[in-house]
Amino acid sequence: MESNDTASALSAPGEDLSPLEQDVLDEYERLAENMQKLASLLDSMANKPTAEIVDGLRQLERKTSLVFTLLKASVYSIVLQQEIYSGANDGVGSDGER
Template sequence: MEPSESTTTLPSTTNEDLTPLEQDVLDEYERLAENMKKLASLLDTMAGKPTAEILDGLRQLERKTSLVFTLLKASVYSIVLQQEIYSGDQVGGSEDGDR
């Protein structure tokens, strides 16, 4: 059963509701969803091929997937680190003003 378009689309939000970073993250998730759809289509195509071709394709896919996973982890880590730095600046700035 294929997912319908309505289940994969995000609710409409205006640019005023989101920060640029949040919009970028949503855009990346949308791009990821499209890539997952392409992956599902490719896997359907590969299902009809001989086993050796499937194994070669899966090895290549595994390499690409691990690279994407590593990049995603690094991006999330970077965002969390930036938020901690930003929060630290906010807390540090309010403490200096109280003295």
């Protein structure tokens, strides 16, 4: 990975790095390694999905769909309330009468 090589090159002996800079580079290198492991694990899971993974994805899809529907309903309710409120204010005269 290119970013991993960059971190290794920057932390080469002979460089004048502060301890904090070295710690940041070390953490960056660990993060890059973990991301690489995660990517390879996800790749292997995607190429050979198990029944358990497929079932879990189906459940996730149903829950996501439900959340999306509830979100749309909430947004619709807010928009409707604003329209009712603005309609009520538009019809009121300066003396409070319609």
